[in-house]
Amino acid sequence: LEKLTKKIEKEYSADLTQRIRKLEQRGIDQYEIKAKEILATAMQSYAISHATEITTSTVAIQNDEIKGRIIGKEGRNIRAFEKVTGVELIVDETPGSVMISCFNPIRREIAKITLEALIKDGRVQPARIEAEYEKAQKLLAKRIKDAGEAAVYEAGVLDLPEKLIKVLGRLEFRTSYGQNVLWHSVEVSLLGAQIASELGLDVNLCKKAGLLHDIGKALDYQVEGSHTDIGAKILEKFDIKEEIISAVKSHHEEYPYESIEAKIIQIADQISGARPGARKDTLENYLKRLGDLEDIALSFQGVEKVYALQGGREVRVFVKTDQINDYEAQKLAKNIASKIQDELRFPGEIKVNVIRETRIIEYAR
Structure with a gap:
């Protein structure tokens, strides 16, 4: 039976690969198209420019x-x-x-x-x-x-307590990887609201939670604890609704998501931070991230060489054609993607592109 299975797999590996791709694509395409439409609309509507700063x-x-x-x-x-x-x-x-x-x-x-x-x-x-x-x-x-008043006006959140607006305004002078935190918060608010609107969810909740998601960074250099915990305490002090506090606490996955709106804030936060030019990262961290991606792909048998491209958004993997067939290349791409997902933390997604190159050489004499 085992020999028969291997024989069938060998004979029909190309057909199996093609069928798997079609089945996967059929299920993914309709969701991907809709998701891209929603995110593209949100990002085009609210492309706030960020002035990068240093310490x-x-x-x-x-x-x-x-x-x-x-x-x-x-x-x-x-x-x-x-x-x-x-x-x-x-x-x-x-x-x-x-x-x-x-x-x-x-x-x-x-x-x-x-x-x-x-x-x-x-x-x-x-x-x-x-x-x-x-x-x-x-x-x-x-x-x-x-600054606080300008931010709440820009985000369209006009019912916050005056003292909380002043705390928010302090984020004008706070940066994260060079990105101005106040205007990052405004962008997250607007992106979150747009995504919520497209999905028929609570727009006002996403507006407020997005604007306040990094409020803890206004005081994190004075108070002990993570900025999410500090932010939650600040919002509790001002009697902000529990569903907003919950979304603020979970935007870095330190706490479980208690609503779809909370997940939207996390997505909007990643989009804003991952926008090209929005943030500066240290050269050391950048090079380490690329090195880690290449090392993970190289750890698999049959891989000849690996290049991390587009700032680590794509991993291009070249395989040895005598060791990896088309069917195995499909499985290899899945396995590399799974290992990257398990071992590394990253915003957005990383494309794993496995290339099996066949060269046929003839000489004319």
Whole structure:
């Protein structure tokens, strides 16, 4: 029986491969087309541009003589500035600029406003530093409030408590992989609402949950815990509905999904983060991800060479034709995809493209 099975499989492997593909495609095509229509509509409607930022701030100066004033006699001014603002001020040989470094984005922005005011005034001394710092705190508080109000207006979520809007506004000065978190949140809100509308689900729930899904990042550098847990606590404090809190908690799969809307927020979050140019990743992480993809594919027998392409969105696998037939190539693609899914975390999907190349060479003499 075993010999007969192998003989049949060998004789009809090409036919079996073709039939499997047709059956799979028939089931997938109609769902894939509809899904692509929904996502394409959502993405085209709400393509928000993101300004990529870094964890340091640069302040331009007209000439390098100002650096001497910033440092002060025996470093008095720079020490006073760092003590008052709580940042590190880097004054080096870089022409036309000084750099502010601080993990806390709010503190860093206040320091930047303070330094710009001191440079404009021309008087850099401890007393002036304290005075300008107080002004900068008030100015930033207004900017945070304005940013929060602009975000809720853009997202069409107009019934949030005023204090919660101020917390949301702090995300204007928070980045994730270089992506501005406030406008990422607005984009997730709009994408989620569009997808929910196409599927006939709760649009308002997706709007609010999308806008608030990263609210914990407004305070995650001050409070211990993951940003999802911090966000849930913030929303509980403001008596936000439980279904919104549930969607916020589950958008990174730390908690189970309790509604389809919660899953939509997770999808919208991935779309926004995966949009080309939306985020910066470290070179080390990027190279590691590509290396891991290639290593997984190379671990299978019969694989000759592997290339990870399109930033890790496609894995092109070349197989040895004398070891892998067409039927086995189909199974190999499935096995590689399954192993990638089990061992790696990634947004969106990764295409596994197995290529079995047949070359026929003849010579004309």
